[in-house]
Amino acid sequence: MTTTTASTAQRLPVRTDSDVVKVRQLVRTLAQQARLSLVDQTKLVTAASELARNTLVYGGGGEAEVELVTDGARTGVRALFADEGPGIPDLDLALTDGWTSGSGLGLGLSGSRRLVQHFSIDTAPGAGTRVEIATWSR
Amino acid sequence: MSSDGVPILKIGTTLLVSIQVDLQDDTALRLQEDLAERITSTGARGVIIDISGLEIVDSFIGRMLASVAAISHVLDATTVVVGMRPAVAITMVELGLSLGEVRTALDVERGLALLAPEERSAEDVLLAAAEREER
Numbered sequence: 001m002t003t004t005t006a007s008t009a010q011r012l013p014v015r016t017d018s019d020v021v022k023v024r025q026l027v028r029t030l031a032q033q034a035r036l037s038l039v040d041q042t043k044l045v046t047a048a049s050e051l052a053r054n055t056l057v058y059g060g061g062g063e064a065e066v067e068l069v070t071d072g073a074r075t076g077v078r079a080l081f082a083d084e085g086p087g088i089p090d091l092d093l094a095l096t097d098g099w100t101s102g103s104g105l106g107l108g109l110s111g112s113r114r115l116v117q118h119f120s121i122d123t124a125p126g127a128g129t130r131v132e133i134a135t136w137s138r
Numbered sequence: 139m140s141s142d143g144v145p146i147l148k149i150g151t152t153l154l155v156s157i158q159v160d161l162q163d164d165t166a167l168r169l170q171e172d173l174a175e176r177i178t179s180t181g182a183r184g185v186i187i188d189i190s191g192l193e194i195v196d197s198f199i200g201r202m203l204a205s206v207a208a209i210s211h212v213l214d215a216t217t218v219v220v221g222m223r224p225a226v227a228i229t230m231v232e233l234g235l236s237l238g239e240v241r242t243a244l245d246v247e248r249g250l251a252l253l254a255p256e257e258r259s260a261e262d263v264l265l266a267a268a269e270r271e272e273r
Contacts, residue, residue, distance in 0.1 A: 017162040024160060028193065042194055042225040046233060049196040053163070097234055108197060111233040 009067035014055045014081070023052040023064045027079055030068055034075040035137050044077060044135045047112035051081045051131050054108050059083025059129055069134065076117075076136035084128040091123060144169045146176050152184040152253055153177065153215075154246070158191040166202040173206055177213045184253035185210050188246055190221030200235040207240040216241065220249040 007030075012023050027048040031041040048064075055062040062083030069078045088094045097110045109131075113119040118134035144165065147154040153176055155169065173185060187203065189195065195203070207217040218241045222230075230237075243249040 017164050021160050021162045024194065039225045039228050042223075042229045043232065046194045046196050046229050049194060049198075050233075053196075053198060111197065111235070114232050114234070115229065 004070055005067055007068040009065045012064045012066070013061075014052050014064050014083075015061040016056070020049060020052045020056060023066070023079075024049050026064075026066050027077060030066055030077045031135070034068055034077050036077070036135060037138065040135055040138070043115040044079075044133070047115040047133055048079050048081075050108040050112040051079075051133065054131075055081045055083045055085075055129075059085030062128075071136065074136045074138075076134050078118075078132065078134040080130060080132045082128065082130045087125045087127050087129055088121075088123040089125045091121065143172055146172060148176070148180055148182065151180075151182055152186060152250065153180065153182045154186045154188070156188040156191065160193065161199060163198055166199055170202055170206055170209070174209050174213065177210055177215050183215050185215055185217040186246060186249045186253070187217065187219045188221045188249075189219060189226075190223065190245075192223070192226065195222070195226050195230055195235070197233065197235055200230065200237060204238050204240055207238070211239070216253060218243050218249040218252050220244065220246050 010026060012026060013019055014023060024045050028041065028045050031044050036044065052064055055064070060083060062081065062085070065080040065082070067078055069076050095110050095113065109121075112133065116133040116135050118132070121129070121131045123129040144155055144157055144159075144161075153173065155173065176182065177185065185206065187206065192199070203219055210217045219237065220243045222242065241252065243252050
């Protein structure tokens with residue numbers, strides 16, 4: 001993506017249930033500033049909620065970084081979720097609908113990928129997990 | 139917010155829950171327990187959960203709603219989820235989240251109608267017919 005940052009990235013800790021709510025609220029605020037449609041806002045916030053919970057539950061806590069970005073005339077929201085947890089040994093499996101290593105529904109990664117325009121993941125066993133998502137105004 | 143539960147109102151034999159805050163996971167879990175408790179203590183036959191105040195339903199909240207429906211079913215009550223926003227419905231389907239057996243209605247009024255005894259028997263006939271068709 002050839003993008004430029006349109007705002008200072010805001011960093012939030014993801015260590016508790018209430019942190020997950022704060023991440024949702026920040027993503028919602030920026031999605032409104034980027035003038036995403038209501039459906040795109042809802043999809044992005046839902047994806048952020050899933051990923052922040054993954055960071056908390058599977059990554060043992062971590063950090064979220066959220067910012068407004070621009071690409072020509074378009075404005076978007078980019079969010080990064082990073083943890084220093086155990087990482088994901090089999091990424092293909094983790095991206096399969098219904099697969100879960102824990103008590104969830106197994107929709108977190110695979111489902112949130114469908115909800116956003118950009119999705120990338122960087123993980124290795126023992127090396128933590130970083131997931132980046134972005135959605136642009138249309 | 140974390141110290142207050144979600145209020146549960148009793149109207150006749152129906153319990154009404156209106157979720158007006160951005161639910162954090164532990165609050166959602168407590169609501170599930172509180173509802174089971176209240177169904178048993180009041181003998182309620184119906185539960186209406188109004189989610190018109192919810193801006194998102196992610197997999198955790200979705201699972202909570204499905205669990206409440208399953209728990210209330212075991213306790214001889216019917217749960218109806220009402221007021222889902224259109225953008226939330228679209229997002230839930232794309233996420234791959236199904237509410238399973240959960241009954242839904244567009245608003246509280248329609249939810250109450252669904253739970254009314256005379257309506258319920260008509261519903262049962264329709265449901266039984268639908269089940270026969272599925273087989």
